[in-house]
Amino acid sequence: MDQPTLWNYFDASLARRRCVKYRRRILDVSQHVSALHIAPAFSCLEIVDCIYHELMRPAGTGQSIDSFLMSKGHGCMAQYAILEDIGVLPQGELDRYCTAKGLLGAHPDYGCPGIEAATGALGHGLAMALGMAIAERNLTRKGAPVPVIYTVLSDGEMQEGSTWEALMMASSLGVSNIVAVIDNNDFQSLGRTSETHPTFYPLGEKLAAFGWEVAEINGHDAEALHNCVRMREGRKPFVVVAKTVKGKGVQFMENVPIWHYRSPNPEEYRLALANLMEVSS
Amino acid sequence: MRNMFAEVLYDLAREDERIHIVVADISPAGSMAKFRDEFPHRFINVGVAEQSMIGICAGLALKGMRPFAYTIATFSLYRPFEMVRDDLCYQNLPVTVVGIGGGVIYSTLGGTHYAQEDIAVAGAIPNMSIIAPCDPAEAKMATHYVAKRAGGGPIYLRFGKAGEPNLTQKDSEPFEFGKLRYLRRGSDVCVLSYGVIMKMAAEIADGFAASGKSVSLVSCHTLKPLDREGISDVLRRHKQVIVIEEHAPQGGLAPQTKQIAWDIGAKCRIDCFTLKDEFVHCYGSHDDILAAHGLSAETILQATM
Numbered sequence: 001m002d003q004p005t006l007w008n009y010f011d012a013s014l015a016r017r018r019c020v021k022y023r024r025r026i027l028d029v030s031q032h033v034s035a036l037h038i039a040p041a042f043s044c045l046e047i048v049d050c051i052y053h054e055l056m057r058p059a060g061t062g063q064s065i066d067s068f069l070m071s072k073g074h075g076c077m078a079q080y081a082i083l084e085d086i087g088v089l090p091q092g093e094l095d096r097y098c099t100a101k102g103l104l105g106a107h108p109d110y111g112c113p114g115i116e117a118a119t120g121a122l123g124h125g126l127a128m129a130l131g132m133a134i135a136e137r138n139l140t141r142k143g144a145p146v147p148v149i150y151t152v153l154s155d156g157e158m159q160e161g162s163t164w165e166a167l168m169m170a171s172s173l174g175v176s177n178i179v180a181v182i183d184n185n186d187f188q189s190l191g192r193t194s195e196t197h198p199t200f201y202p203l204g205e206k207l208a209a210f211g212w213e214v215a216e217i218n219g220h221d222a223e224a225l226h227n228c229v230r231m232r233e234g235r236k237p238f239v240v241v242a243k244t245v246k247g248k249g250v251q252f253m254e255n256v257p258i259w260h261y262r263s264p265n266p267e268e269y270r271l272a273l274a275n276l277m278e279v280s281s
Numbered sequence: 282m283r284n285m286f287a288e289v290l291y292d293l294a295r296e297d298e299r300i301h302i303v304v305a306d307i308s309p310a311g312s313m314a315k316f317r318d319e320f321p322h323r324f325i326n327v328g329v330a331e332q333s334m335i336g337i338c339a340g341l342a343l344k345g346m347r348p349f350a351y352t353i354a355t356f357s358l359y360r361p362f363e364m365v366r367d368d369l370c371y372q373n374l375p376v377t378v379v380g381i382g383g384g385v386i387y388s389t390l391g392g393t394h395y396a397q398e399d400i401a402v403a404g405a406i407p408n409m410s411i412i413a414p415c416d417p418a419e420a421k422m423a424t425h426y427v428a429k430r431a432g433g434g435p436i437y438l439r440f441g442k443a444g445e446p447n448l449t450q451k452d453s454e455p456f457e458f459g460k461l462r463y464l465r466r467g468s469d470v471c472v473l474s475y476g477v478i479m480k481m482a483a484e485i486a487d488g489f490a491a492s493g494k495s496v497s498l499v500s501c502h503t504l505k506p507l508d509r510e511g512i513s514d515v516l517r518r519h520k521q522v523i524v525i526e527e528h529a530p531q532g533g534l535a536p537q538t539k540q541i542a543w544d545i546g547a548k549c550r551i552d553c554f555t556l557k558d559e560f561v562h563c564y565g566s567h568d569d570i571l572a573a574h575g576l577s578a579e580t581i582l583q584a585t586m
Contacts, residue, residue: 110343110372117343118372121363127333128368131340131348138298138322139344162332162364169333173325 071125171211401532
C-alpha cells in the first residue's frame with residue numbers, strides 16, 4: 001500500500017466546491033430530460049469525486065493506472081459530471097445526455113469515454129471489478145505498483161446473491177487490489193431498507209465475516225474516505241460502508257423517494273439551485 | 282472432447298499468458314490439472330458460484346485477457362444468464378463460455394442437467410457465437426480457433442463429455458469457423474447435424490449409402506453465425522436433406538434450415554429430427570434418452586427412406 005509519506009494533502013474545501021459544481025451541473029442537465037437519476041448520483045457524489053480526484057493515481061493526461069467501475073450504474077450522473085470536468089468526456093457531450101445525438105445514457109455504457117464497464121443491472125459490478133483486479137495483478141511485473149480497481153455499489157445491490165458470491169470470492173482468492181465503497185443511503189423503491197429488510201444490517205460485520213477489511217464512515221465526508229482508503233492495511237480486499245443521504249445537497253430531495261428518477265420542473269430547479277448553495281456552502 | 286479441449290488449451294497457454302480458465306468446481310482431470318499446477322494464477326476455481334465465474338471472466342477480458350469459463354452447460358449458460366448477456370455479449374468481450382454435456386448427454390442425471398435448449402438461449406443474444414464440435418478431432422480444431430483468433434466477441438462452445446469416438450478423419454476438410462464442414466460428399470441425400478449426435482447422423486448416412494444413394498454428411502459446427510450460403514448450397518444440390526439435432530425444436534438448426542429453404546425457394550425434401558419440446562422423466566444411456574425423444578437411427582431411417 002501507499003507509504004504514509006506519499007499522502008497527499010487533502011483539500012476538503014476544494015472537494016466541497018467541486019461537489020457543488022457537479023450538483024449544479026447535474027441539475028442543469030436535468031432540465032433537458034424528463035427523468036434522470038438525480039438522488040442516486042447526489043448520494044455518492046463525494047465518494048466518486050474522492051476516488052477520481054484523490055485516490056486514483058495519475059498516469060498521463062486524464063489517465064490513471066487505477067480503474068473505476070460504477071457498479072451502481074444508475075448513479076452515473078456523478079461519474080459523467082466528473083469525467084466532463086477532468087476532460088475525459090468531450091465538452092458538450094453531457095448536454096446530449098439521453099438524446100439520439102449523444103453517447104451517454106442513463107446507465108454507463110462500455111465504449112463511452114472513461115467508462116470501463118457497462119453496468120445498470122445490479123449485482124454485476126463487483127465480480128467484474130474482481131476479474132479486472134485479478135488481471136491487473138497477473139499483468140503487473142515485479143516491483144511495479146499493482147493497479148487498484150475502485151467500485152461503488154448501492155446498498156440495494158447488496159441484496160443480489162451475485163454480490164455475495166463476488167465478496168466471498170475476492171477474499172478467498174486473496175485479491176487485495178480492490179476497493180469497494182457501498183453507498184449506504186438506506187433507500188430502495190419500496191422504502192427504507194432498514195425497515196423493509198432489517199436483517200440486512202449490520203453490514204460491516206457481515207463483510208468482515210466474508211474476509212474483507214472493513215471501514216465505516218460518513219459517505220459525504222470525502223476526507224474520511226480518503227484517509228481510510230490510504231490507511232488500509234491492504235492485505236485483504238477493502239470495503240467501505242459509507243453512510244449517505246439519498247438526494248444529498250438539495251434539502252427537499254433528501255430521503256424523498258420520487259427523486260430517485262424524476263427531473264425537477266423549472267420552479268423546483270430554481271429552488272434546488274438556491275437550496276444547493278445554502279446546504280453545501 | 283473435454284480432454285482434447287484441456288490439452289489444446291494447456292499447450293496454447295504456455296505461449297499465451299492471456300489465457301485464463303475460470304471453472305465452477307468441476308474436477309480438473311488430465312491436462313486441466315496440469316494447467317492448474319503450472320499456471321495457478323491463471324486457473325481460478327470460483328466454487329459453485331457461476332454468476333461470479335462469468336463476471337470475473339468479463340473483468341479479465343476488460344483488461345485484455347482471454348478467459349474461458351468452464352463448467353456443465355446448464356450452469357455455464359442458464360444459471361448466470363444475465364451475466365452472459367450483459368457482461369459478455371453486451372460488452373462484446375472475447376470470453377469463451379464452455380458448456381460441457383450439451384444436449385441430454387448426462388442421461389442419468391435428469392432434467393436439471395440437460396442443456397436441451399442451449400443453442401436457442403445462447404443464439405438469441407446479439408454478439409454471441411456458437412460452436413458445437415462433433416468429435417474430439419473437431420473439438421481440437423475449434424479450441425485452436427477460439428484461443429488463437431485475433432479479436433471477436435463471446436463464444437458459447439458446446440461440448441459433449443469424455444470418450445466420444447472420432448468420426449472425422451485426418452483427411453477430412455479442415456475446420457473453418459462459420460462454414461459447413463463436409464465429412465462426406467454426395468449428391469442425393471444430405472444429412473446435416475452437429476455435436477455428439479453426429480454419430481447417429483453418420484449411421485443414417487451409412488443407411489442411405491447402403492441402399493445405393495449418394496450421401497453427404499455435413500457438420501454444421503458453427504450454429505451462429507450460421508453458414509446460410511453453405512446451407513443454401515446444401516438445399517440446392519441435394520434431393521433430400523435430413524437435419525438431426527440434439528436440441529429443442531425451436532431456435533436450433535432445424536427451424537433455421539427450413540427458414541433458409543423458404544427464403545431460397547428450395548425444392549428438395551426436408552426432414553427434421555430434434556428433441557421434443559418436453560422434459561422427459563426417465564434415465565438410462567444417452568441413446569435411451571434420445572430414444573425417449575423419438576430419436577434413433579432406426580426410426581429416422583424408417584421415416585426418411
